[in-house]
Amino acid sequence: MSDTAIQPATPSAAMIRTLGIVATVCGMLIVTAYQGTLEPVAANKKLALERAVFKVIPGASSVKEFVAGSGGIEPAGAVLPEGAVKFYAAYDQAGALQGIAAEGAAKGYADTVRVLYAYDPAKQVITGFGLVSMRETPSIGDKIITDAAFLKNFAALDVTLAADMKSLAHAIKVVKHGSKQNAWEIDAIAGATVTSKAVGKGINDSAQKLLPLLAPHLDMLQGGK
Amino acid sequence: MAASSLIPGQKQLSNVEELLEGIWKQNPVFVMVLGMCPVLAVSVSAVNALSMGLATTFVLVASTFLVSLMRNIIPKEVRIATYILIIATFVTVVDYLIQAISLAVYDALGAFIQLIVVNCIILGRAEAHASKNPPLKSVLNALGMGAGFTIGLFALGSVREILGAGKLFGIALFGPEFQPWVVMVLPPGGFFVLGAWLLLFNWLDSRKAKPAAMQAAEVRT
Numbered sequence: 001m002s003d004t005a006i007q008p009a010t011p012s013a014a015m016i017r018t019l020g021i022v023a024t025v026c027g028m029l030i031v032t033a034y035q036g037t038l039e040p041v042a043a044n045k046k047l048a049l050e051r052a053v054f055k056v057i058p059g060a061s062s063v064k065e066f067v068a069g070s071g072g073i074e075p076a077g078a079v080l081p082e083g084a085v086k087f088y089a090a091y092d093q094a095g096a097l098q099g100i101a102a103e104g105a106a107k108g109y110a111d112t113v114r115v116l117y118a119y120d121p122a123k124q125v126i127t128g129f130g131l132v133s134m135r136e137t138p139s140i141g142d143k144i145i146t147d148a149a150f151l152k153n154f155a156a157l158d159v160t161l162a163a164d165m166k167s168l169a170h171a172i173k174v175v176k177h178g179s180k181q182n183a184w185e186i187d188a189i190a191g192a193t194v195t196s197k198a199v200g201k202g203i204n205d206s207a208q209k210l211l212p213l214l215a216p217h218l219d220m221l222q223g224g225k
Numbered sequence: 226m227a228a229s230s231l232i233p234g235q236k237q238l239s240n241v242e243e244l245l246e247g248i249w250k251q252n253p254v255f256v257m258v259l260g261m262c263p264v265l266a267v268s269v270s271a272v273n274a275l276s277m278g279l280a281t282t283f284v285l286v287a288s289t290f291l292v293s294l295m296r297n298i299i300p301k302e303v304r305i306a307t308y309i310l311i312i313a314t315f316v317t318v319v320d321y322l323i324q325a326i327s328l329a330v331y332d333a334l335g336a337f338i339q340l341i342v343v344n345c346i347i348l349g350r351a352e353a354h355a356s357k358n359p360p361l362k363s364v365l366n367a368l369g370m371g372a373g374f375t376i377g378l379f380a381l382g383s384v385r386e387i388l389g390a391g392k393l394f395g396i397a398l399f400g401p402e403f404q405p406w407v408v409m410v411l412p413p414g415g416f417f418v419l420g421a422w423l424l425l426f427n428w429l430d431s432r433k434a435k436p437a438a439m440q441a442a443e444v445r446t
Contacts, residue, residue: 010300010301014300015300015302015303018295018298018300018303018307019303019306019307019310022295022299022307022310023310025291026310026311029314029315030314030317033318033321033322034321037321037322037324037325040325041321041324041325044324044325044327044328045328048328048329133332137407137411138389138390138405138407138410139405139407140407
């Protein structure tokens with residue numbers, strides 16, 4: 001354009017000033033939004049966590065977050081210590097431990113399948129799992145939360161610790177549909193094997209790490225209301 | 226300095242026309258075919274589509290308002306940097322707001338909330354409209370564009386949810402015997418439904434254009 005050519009050049013100070021003003025205004029807007037939503041976001045996250053935990057541990061009425069590390073069990077802080085595993089202890093109204101929930105994740109067909117599983121420390125079994133997030137094919141991968149036969153695998157999935165208390169006596173294994181023989185095996189859904197395997201692997205990886213850390217300190221969690 | 230005058234030959238629109246521009250004549254989804262990334266990706270359900278549309282509208286309106294207010298003090302050399310900064314700010318704000326309103330919606334929309342920053346409708350409006358028009362007109366135009374985008378997303382989202390899941394707003398429509406047409410909620414379904422809508426709009430357009438052309442021909446003869 002010819003009229004822009006005769007315009008005097010914009011001084012550098014004007015450019016820096018404008019960017020400075022805009023950046024200041026924007027910075028203030030972002031901080032205001034962050035501060036203003038901090039409480040509702042935290043409340044939302046707590047509610048979502050409670051809902052997820054109550055779903056897998058039906059008798060529970062309160063949840064506490066803990067981390068299990070080499071040094072024992074401690075209440076969860078803002079940062080996860082190296083090598084530690086986060087878990088949730090669920091209590092009933094009287095304050096008795098109802099169960100333990102933890103997250104497991106493994107690669108599924110489309111993306112990572114994240115599940116929250118419930119662990120009964122008294123019986124040393126997994127008692128159920130719920131979905132945290134996944135992007136599997138609708139009506140194929142999502143059978144893992146609707147297929148009654150598949151869910152039955154998790155009614156009492158054996159996760160007994162080995163004698164040395166360092167790992168599970170039997171790793172959780174996902175087997176071909178219809179060939180489950182042992183209490184630590186999961187019968188895969190026919191046609192959704194990849195997603196079934198992701199659930200099993202996610203739970204196994206997490207349980208192998210968490211349960212040995214948890215076992216020596218279980219009494220710390222009792223009546224922890 | 227940003228030019229405050231209109232491009233020669235462009236006619237001045239009234240406030241109502243500014244608002245309607247994006248809803249019908251320049252609909253970002255069906256006419257300009259802009260911002261297809263979120264349109265195809267998050268339109269798997271009516272709720273996702275509406276939330277995405279509203280979030281984009283908020284960013285669109287707020288950023289064009291600020292750009293329009295500052296249009297005479299932003300040197301043209303740094304205008305793109307300034308627009309991006311303003312747009313990114315409102316995207317961050319909307320990100321926090323959605324987390325505060327509903328984590329379920331936040332998780333469903335995923336990365337596409339942050340990706341509003343690079344939605345071409347928004348930068349396009351800032352550059353082509355807000356930088357040349359006063360705040361009221363810019364906001365009306367942005368509101369229309371946002372509404373048009375939301376309508377477009379909803380048109381895709383509702384059809385895909387009905388066909389692909391047999392539901393609308395999560396409510397089952399057809400009873401338990403319904404076999405969902407799963408491909409509709411998968412990525413190819415987005416293209417199918419978008420194509421069908423574009424076909425419909427172009428057909429309506431050509432039907433409207435035909436009598437007008439015939440009339441013009443009659444006048445000439």
